[in-house]
Amino acid sequence: MTPSTPSAAPKLVLEQVRKDFTVKDRGGRGRGARPTAEPRATRLTALDGIDLEIAPGEFTVLVGPSGCGKSTLLDLLGGLTTPDGGRILLDGRPVTGPGLDRGIVFQQYALLPWRTAQGNVEFGLEATGVPRRERAGRAWEFLDLVGLAGFEDRHPHELSGGMRQRVAIARALAYDPDVLLMDEPFAALDAQTRESLQDELLRIWQRTGKTVVFITHGIDEAVYLGQRVAVMTSRPGRIKQIVRVELGDRTATDDPRSSPEFARHRHEIWSLLHDEVARAQQLEKEEASV
Structure with a gap:
């Protein structure tokens, strides 16, 4: 389970990345306070020095x-x-906007309800200029890759939540991006479906060799999927520590979730997160009382 080549030049580089947001606040949110007539704008730093x-x-x-x-x-x-400070490089070139070298899978499937599974996968290919005669074959290939062979003609409402997310993954992979970005793609699924799709994702990753950046709230999911787990601090977000996970072949017969190594990694990440979660909750209380 080692598609990565650590000795090669980095695929992605983030250098001192900062991101700020302007938020409007009417003020006076504390008990008995009267809201001000005009909202006031405050600058909030979401990420700092990544x-x-x-x-x-x-x-x-x-x-x-x-x-x-x-x-x-x-x-x-x-x-x-775009960042407000620092820079992001992909293959040594600055990231300045969306590109076909990156595919994104969100928590919400964002499928077109009037299109079949095949049609949804083909939609991404249409946007990238793939000729019509090639789209169907590519769509079938990637639907088969995610385990949906035979479901090409089903519409989203005829598919389970897990199957819809498989379609979304197939759509993101079909135009062959170098990097797959995944924002809590399994969060809305039941536990059994989530574990099944975790296994499918590992299998797809091993077959395609894609660079994957995966966001999750689940520590177990992070340990099971990641070669490295980057633990972030409470706001403003920074990289607190990077944990290298060594579990061997996670697609083998024995489930690594029951191994001592899995428990050790899980405890390490939980310990790193524990104080950050407490700080985040305290920050929320302070902001609510202002």
């Missing part, structure tokens, strides 16, 4: 407390927004 390198073919997982900027960081990697 330094991270990701090797080609590496599976990296980001975990952190709610509000630490995980999704913001993924948006920056996808080029959906």
Whole structure:
């Protein structure tokens, strides 16, 4: 389970990345306070000083407390927004916007309800200019890759939640991006389906060799999937520590979730997160009382 090549030049580089947001606050939210007539704008730093390198073919997982900027960081990697400080490089070139070298899978499937599974996968190929005669074959290939052979003609409402997410993954992979960005893609699924899709994702990653950046709130999911787990601090989000996970072949017969190594990694990450979650909760209380 080692598609990455650590000795190669990094695929992704984040150097001192900062992201700020302007938020409007009417003030006076404390008990008995009267809201001000005009909203006031305040500057909020979501991410500050993010330094991270990701090797080609590496599976990296980001975990952190709610509000630490995980999704913001993924948006920056996808080029959906731009940093206010620092820079992001992909293959040595600055990321300045969205590109076909990156595929994004969100928690919500974002499938077109009037299109079949095949049609949804083909939609991404249409946008990238793949000729009509090639689209069907590519769509079948990637639906088969995610275990949906035979479901090409089903519409989203005819598919389970897990199957819809498989379609979303197939759509992201079909135009062959170098990097796959995944923002809590399994969070809305039941536990059994989530574990099944984790196994499918590992199998797909091993077959394709894609560089994967995966966001999750689940420590077990982070340990099971990631070669490295980047633990983030409470807001403003920074990289607190990177944990290298050594579990061997996670697609072998024995489930590594029951191994002593899994328990050790899980406890290490939980310990790193424990104080950050407490700080995040305290920050929320302070902001609510202002």
